[in-house]
Amino acid sequence: MARASTTSDAFNAIAEPARRAVLEALRGGEATVGAIVEAVGLTQPQVSKHLKVLREVRLVSTRPVGKERLYRIDAAGLRVIHDWTGTFAAMWNQRLDRLDDVLSELDRGPSRPNSRTKGNHR
Amino acid sequence: MARASTTSDAFNAIAEPARRAVLEALRGGEATVGAIVEAVGLTQPQVSKHLKVLREVRLVSTRPVGKERLYRIDAAGLRVIHDWTGTFAAMWNQRLDRLDDVLSELDRGPSRPNSRTKGNHR
DNA sequence: TTGACATATGCTGATATCGGAATATGATTG
DNA sequence: CAATCATATTCCGATATCAGCATATGTCAA
Numbered sequence: 001m002a003r004a005s006t007t008s009d010a011f012n013a014i015a016e017p018a019r020r021a022v023l024e025a026l027r028g029g030e031a032t033v034g035a036i037v038e039a040v041g042l043t044q045p046q047v048s049k050h051l052k053v054l055r056e057v058r059l060v061s062t063r064p065v066g067k068e069r070l071y072r073i074d075a076a077g078l079r080v081i082h083d084w085t086g087t088f089a090a091m092w093n094q095r096l097d098r099l100d101d102v103l104s105e106l107d108r109g110p111s112r113p114n115s116r117t118k119g120n121h122r
Numbered sequence: 123m124a125r126a127s128t129t130s131d132a133f134n135a136i137a138e139p140a141r142r143a144v145l146e147a148l149r150g151g152e153a154t155v156g157a158i159v160e161a162v163g164l165t166q167p168q169v170s171k172h173l174k175v176l177r178e179v180r181l182v183s184t185r186p187v188g189k190e191r192l193y194r195i196d197a198a199g200l201r202v203i204h205d206w207t208g209t210f211a212a213m214w215n216q217r218l219d220r221l222d223d224v225l226s227e228l229d230r231g232p233s234r235p236n237s238r239t240k241g242n243h244r
Numbered sequence: 245t246t247g248a249c250a251t252a253t254g255c256t257g258a259t260a261t262c263g264g265a266a267t268a269t270g271a272t273t274g
Numbered sequence: 275c276a277a278t279c280a281t282a283t284t285c286c287g288a289t290a291t292c293a294g295c296a297t298a299t300g301t302c303a304a
Binding site for chain 3: 016018042043045046049064066067068
Binding site: 011012014015017020023027073075076078079081082084085086087088089091092 | 133134136137139142145149195197198200201203204206207208209210211213214
């Protein structure tokens with residue numbers, strides 16, 4: 001097999017820097033494709049393609065206005081990612097708590113075991 | 123060109139469901155490769171490869187203990203993603219504020235223009 | 245040193261994905 | 275209807291990425 005289906009979820013959609021740029025261009029509110037093209041500095045077909053992906057994973061929605069199309073962020077999908085990463089939030093404090101352990105271990109080197117270091121994890 | 127370099131940042135790393143599973147397996151704390159293999163139900167080489175990617179983007183760190191290797195989450199990378207998605211947090215409320223506008227527009231249909239609907243964007 | 249165990253790496257083939265250029269679709273205006 | 279403007283789609287070649295399998299590296303114990 002090849003890479004797992006990419007166009008299928010929000011995690012994959014925001015893996016592409018260009019698509020993150022498009023989302024950032026929409027942070028201010030609705031925008032037209034042309035406006036996005038200007039904002040991100042890509043060609044129009046590229047932007048349209050990225051918008052298609054973002055549409056398919058429901059990260060943006062669109063509505064026609066005359067010959068233009070206004071895109072806006074559908075934040076629910078981003079929220080999923082925000083929430084998922086948030087489930088690890090406890091660890092980016094814990095990490096600091098354990099930092100001294102790690103550092104002392106490095107200083108000491110793995111060759112000199114220490115009663116406190118061993119057996120106090122968890 | 124092909125796909126933008128994938129192994130280079132955390133956004134891409136978590137695009138792979140298998141890698142998210144590995145991270146989830148590490149949510150409880152440190153774990154051995156073998157333990158991760160059991161938890162996620164992939165082959166050992168696959169897990170090792172995914173761990174390599176996660177290592178390269180600094181989403182996990184590792185330390186050797188005997189013949190085993192203990193992996194742990196390095197949450198800083200996840201925090202970057204959490205923060206980035208968080209910059210859109212304002213919108214997943216705003217969306218509800220605008221919901222009635224959108225709905226009434228759909229009910230009415232684009233065929234019947236309305237003074238309030240047209241011209242009040244922006 | 246040899247063997248057993250844990251983990252990492254290399255190779256291969258299949259495929260999704262990207263950028264680029266050309267072109268198609270759709271809507272508005274005259 | 276024809277022209278124009280905005281956006282979408284298609285075709286292409288290049289390539290990174292994945293899974294699977296085999297094998298290499300590293301560590302401990304006898």
